[in-house]
Amino acid sequence: MYTEKNIMKRVVYGLLTVVLVSLAWFNSSMAAEGPLLLELAKTNIKISTFYNGTTLDVAGSLPADEDVVVQLSGPKKDVHLKEKGKVAGFLWMNKTDVSLENTPAVYMVYTPTGSTADKFLNPDLGVGYQALVKDITSNPESADKTFIFGEYVKLMEKSGVYAINEGTVKYGEPNDGMKSFIITLTIPSKMSAGTYKVAALAMKDGVVTSRVTEDLTLELSGLPAAISSMAYGRPLLFGFMAVFIAVGAGLLVGVLFRGGGGAH
Amino acid sequence: MFYMYLPIAGNSVNILLILGLGGFVGLLSGIFGVGGGFLMTPLLMMFGIPPTVAAASDSNQIVGASTSGTLAHMRHGNVDIAMGVMLLIGGIAGGTVGVQIIKLLRAIGGADFLIAITYVIMLGGVGGYMFWESLQSMKKSKTTTAEAKMSAGEQKPTKKSLLQMLPLQYKFEKSGCHISMLLPLGFGILVGILAAIMGVGGGFIMVPVMVYLLRMPMHVVVGTSLFQILFTCINVTVMQAYSNKTVDFVLAVLLLLGSTIGAQVGTSIGKKLKADQLKIMLASLVLLVCAKMMAGLLMTPTIMVALKGGH
Numbered sequence: 001m002y003t004e005k006n007i008m009k010r011v012v013y014g015l016l017t018v019v020l021v022s023l024a025w026f027n028s029s030m031a032a033e034g035p036l037l038l039e040l041a042k043t044n045i046k047i048s049t050f051y052n053g054t055t056l057d058v059a060g061s062l063p064a065d066e067d068v069v070v071q072l073s074g075p076k077k078d079v080h081l082k083e084k085g086k087v088a089g090f091l092w093m094n095k096t097d098v099s100l101e102n103t104p105a106v107y108m109v110y111t112p113t114g115s116t117a118d119k120f121l122n123p124d125l126g127v128g129y130q131a132l133v134k135d136i137t138s139n140p141e142s143a144d145k146t147f148i149f150g151e152y153v154k155l156m157e158k159s160g161v162y163a164i165n166e167g168t169v170k171y172g173e174p175n176d177g178m179k180s181f182i183i184t185l186t187i188p189s190k191m192s193a194g195t196y197k198v199a200a201l202a203m204k205d206g207v208v209t210s211r212v213t214e215d216l217t218l219e220l221s222g223l224p225a226a227i228s229s230m231a232y233g234r235p236l237l238f239g240f241m242a243v244f245i246a247v248g249a250g251l252l253v254g255v256l257f258r259g260g261g262g263a264h
Numbered sequence: 265m266f267y268m269y270l271p272i273a274g275n276s277v278n279i280l281l282i283l284g285l286g287g288f289v290g291l292l293s294g295i296f297g298v299g300g301g302f303l304m305t306p307l308l309m310m311f312g313i314p315p316t317v318a319a320a321s322d323s324n325q326i327v328g329a330s331t332s333g334t335l336a337h338m339r340h341g342n343v344d345i346a347m348g349v350m351l352l353i354g355g356i357a358g359g360t361v362g363v364q365i366i367k368l369l370r371a372i373g374g375a376d377f378l379i380a381i382t383y384v385i386m387l388g389g390v391g392g393y394m395f396w397e398s399l400q401s402m403k404k405s406k407t408t409t410a411e412a413k414m415s416a417g418e419q420k421p422t423k424k425s426l427l428q429m430l431p432l433q434y435k436f437e438k439s440g441c442h443i444s445m446l447l448p449l450g451f452g453i454l455v456g457i458l459a460a461i462m463g464v465g466g467g468f469i470m471v472p473v474m475v476y477l478l479r480m481p482m483h484v485v486v487g488t489s490l491f492q493i494l495f496t497c498i499n500v501t502v503m504q505a506y507s508n509k510t511v512d513f514v515l516a517v518l519l520l521l522g523s524t525i526g527a528q529v530g531t532s533i534g535k536k537l538k539a540d541q542l543k544i545m546l547a548s549l550v551l552l553v554c555a556k557m558m559a560g561l562l563m564t565p566t567i568m569v570a571l572k573g574g575h
Contacts, residue, residue: 047269047271048269049269052269053276080572081569082569082570083568083569090562091380091561092562092563093561094570095376147568151568151569152569155569190275223271224269227272227514228271231271231505235506239503239504239506240502242324242505242513243498243502245517246325246327246328246331246516247331249517249524250328250329250330250332250333250524251331252524253332254331254332254335254336254524254528255335
């Protein structure tokens with residue numbers, strides 16, 4: 001009898017625990033997501049031998065009367081630059097050293113259809129290049145941070161890792177006070193391995209109402225991973241291997257050409 | 265489909281484009297005996313390769329192209345190994361001195377200015393002189409050859425008597441000259457210093473030095489230059505891979521697939537050309553690079569910052 005009672009007790013406690021845990025999980029997931037939902041088609045991208053950048057489908061939903069801006073931003077790092085200036089009065093050269101600290105390696109903004117991007121590119125909303133400037137420090141501090149960063153943005157836009165994509169987020173038909181959104185993000189080949197953040201910001205009347213962020217990881221795999229680990233892990237051996245293979249290829253082609261020519 | 269990822273450069277490139285680029289520069293290297301770094305590095309930068317990776321991977325590629333080119337020239341008997349070794353020893357010694365000069369200048373400032381000025385003066389001076397000289401000799405060859413022989417004969421005795429005073433006289437058979445070993449050693453040091461300051465292999469300075477100062481036959485110059493470049497670039501590749509980790513092996517292999525073949529084709533083209541034609545073509549190429557460099561210095565840049573590490 002005693003053991004039977006004990007078993008019953010355990011079963012009841014067990015069931016109770018399951019119910020409580022489920023309730024807690026349900027509550028917390030609802031709170032975190034709020035009315036804004038964001039989903040990435042994949043959260044891990046492999047960089048293999050023939051990789052040439054890719055695209056990433058992103059979808060979600062938000063209240064029908066709000067707008068959404070999607071941001072893809074990369075690991076923050078210190079950027080070392082040379083500011084150009086005139087030497088001897090007429091020669092343009094890389095003149096002074098300037099560093100921008102805490103600068104994202106990648107920054108892309110996707111704004112929704114139906115409005116101009118200017119409506120959303122606002123430092124107070126935390127969107128756009130101007131919003132990045134306040135987190136960046138320049139070294140030396142006397143440098144014109146806004147100007148230097150502005151020029152750096154031009155350089156990064158040229159290489160495809162900074163972009164403002166106006167009117168690219170598309171909405172679905174409103175349903176039950178909610179609407180869906182979709183956007184295909186460009187992942188350029190210049191985006192190196194690392195962890196990035198994809199954020200969706202819901203906005204209404206010039207205020208951010210909610211924000212959801214997901215991690216996106218890019219990692220080297222296969223041949224690129226093997227070469228990279230050797231180049232950084234065993235640099236001397238890597239150097240000799242590179243020379244050995246180059247000499248080998250040169251000799252091989254040299255011999256092949258002699259064979260083909262038949263002369264001498 | 266035709267793209268490949270470069271793990272050290274951190275970017276993808278079109279395979280066919282890089283093969284073609286390698287082939288083109290390899291062709292020039294086989295014809296003129298230059299490494300082609302002064303052309304390849306800016307071209308790679310145009311395709312989004314960081315400058316430091318472009319320069320280091322290019323030197324790895326030159327190892328392949330110059331092996332192939334040296335082999336082809338050796339078969340034609342166009343490599344003066346003794347001369348090449350003396351130039352090489354001088355070049356390495358000069359390179360070490362040059363690197364120290366740059367380090368010192370970087371510390372006290374003004375290194376970039378010196379680099380740019382050296383570039384423009386060397387390219388302009390060397391290219392301009394070669395162009396003018398080969399144009400003159402092409403004109404001359406149309407007039408009586410006897411006259412040319414006379415003037416050459418008049419010049420030679422005075423030069424020889426001066427040079428014969430130096431110790432360590434040696435007969436460089438392939439080059440057809442009997443001179444002191446100190447001469448190529450000294451010129452090697454000079455080219456080495458300049459090459460280190462400019463951050464290039466120095467082929468386009470070494471070639472004119474051999475033609476005009478050492479008076480070597482043009483075809484032996486090309487072969488000997490390639491032989492010398494091969495060893496210089498082996499040293500650079502290992503050093504870059506070890507201390508800076510900037511050798512992108514995938515990029516180098518793609519480039520050398522093209523360039524080793526290009527170097528072979530270039531050698532047979534070069535063999536068919538006359539020495540003056542070779543000189544005037546190389547001179548035009550050097551002047552073209554000089555003009556581009558000048559334009560870059562004089563025109564107001566569209567972007568006022570550059571990533572550190574490039575020229």
